[in-house]
Amino acid sequence: MNRPTGHPAIPAPRVGVLLINLGTPDAPDARSVRRYLAQFLSDRRVVEIPPLIWQPILRGAVLTTRPRKSAHAYGQVWMEGGSPLAVHTRATAEELQRALGDTAMVDWAMRYGNPSIASRLEAMKAQGCDRILLAALYPQYSAATTATAHDAAFAALARMRWQPAIRTLPPYHDDPAYIAALAASVERHLAALDFTPDALLASFHGMPERTLHLGDPYHCQAVKTARLLGEALPLPVHLSFQSRFGRAKWLEPETEATLGKLVSEGVRNIAVLTPGFSADCLETLEEIALRARDAFLRQGGEKFAFLPCLNASAEAISLYHILIGRELAGWVDETSF
Ligand SMILES: C=CC1=C(C)c2cc3[nH]c(cc4nc(cc5[nH]c(cc1n2)c(C)c5CCC(=O)O)C(CCC(=O)O)=C4C)c(C)c3C=C
Ligand SMILES: [Fe+2]
Ligand SMILES: [Fe+2]
Secondary structure, X not given: OOOOXXXXXXOOOOEEEEEEEEEEOOOOOHHHHHHHHHHHOOOOOOOOOOHHHHHHHHHHHHHHHHHHHHHHHHHHHOEOOEOHHHHHHHHHHHHHHHHHHHHOEEEEEEEEEOOEHHHHHHHHHHOXXXXXXXXXXXXXXXXXXXXXXXXXXXXXXXXOOOOOEEEEOOOOOOOHHHXXXXXXXXXXXHHHHOXXXXXXXXXXXXXXXXXXXXXXXXXXXXXXXXXHHHHHOOOOEEEEEEOOOOOOOEOOOEHHHHHHHHHHOOOOEEEEEOOOOOOOOHHHHOHHHHHHHHHHHHOOOOEEEEEOOOOOXXXXXXXXXXXXXXXXXXXXXXXXX
């Protein structure tokens, strides 16, 4: 770039990328899970019931029973480095940092629990970042995930006198690079297992059906991801929604019911992937890889393969490199991408 002569060189901006995921307990015990669930389920973007009605239910029925049950489930999937969601999100940040080199500083944070979005934004600012891309790693946008992550970041910025400039990563549910990454990951895992299933099931986290009617694009974006994945692969791709919570009607078809229906239609060998999750977590490793597998086999299925999330794979890192590079245009020297 040519600068007018006689002017001092403009100091290079320090660009930061903050990868954000949902959050997870600090330990697989009831106390830690209770603390995490209390924060998560008090978010009015997540449970859209007036607090005067919801808080007594949460403090009563939910937080007295669920933490013990969920802690047991977390115990079944906990890793040496901690909760799978945190382990994979941290590894993704480290790999992406390696890929980006000096172009940008990469950090990671959780919407609920630790490390908090506020603490990492403060740390990035202290390290000189004056431009930060918030990259909430949800391919499909929802108010309960993407929007609330942004809310938390903006609440932290509201306490800063000198704010960094901010950008947010748009949803990437139909981005050709995301579909290609999913398809390549599916093919790689099936080849490693030497398995050709009769069908694939793409299981997405559910949401109350009401959110669809209120205009949340999550459902439509999930449907589009599954359709595009089906077009990219030589196998039929079915769609379902998992992790039902509470009494309201949730999006359908439900995952375990769908597995039963597929068996009744003659599907004996299935591979299940969870493309709405960027990182493996309780909902993929316990609910799908353990419980949905049992349900499929119990209902007459013969072979069930769980396909891991993109996590910190090579497919994931080249995907994020593309998506993030696009958002950093004008902030960094574009030839570095
Ligand atoms: C990927 C997108 C997600 C959407 C959409 C989502 C909506 C949503 N979730 C709940 C309630 C719970 N979710 C829980 C765990 C959980 N949820 C997501 C992602 C989405 N949630 C992830 C990545 C995780 C895993 C966290 C981990 O630690 O591994 C849980 C807690 C676990 C449990 O006790 O079962 C609850 C509760 C609602 C109500 C909701 C939509 C409004
Ligand atoms: Fe959830
Ligand atoms: Fe669950």
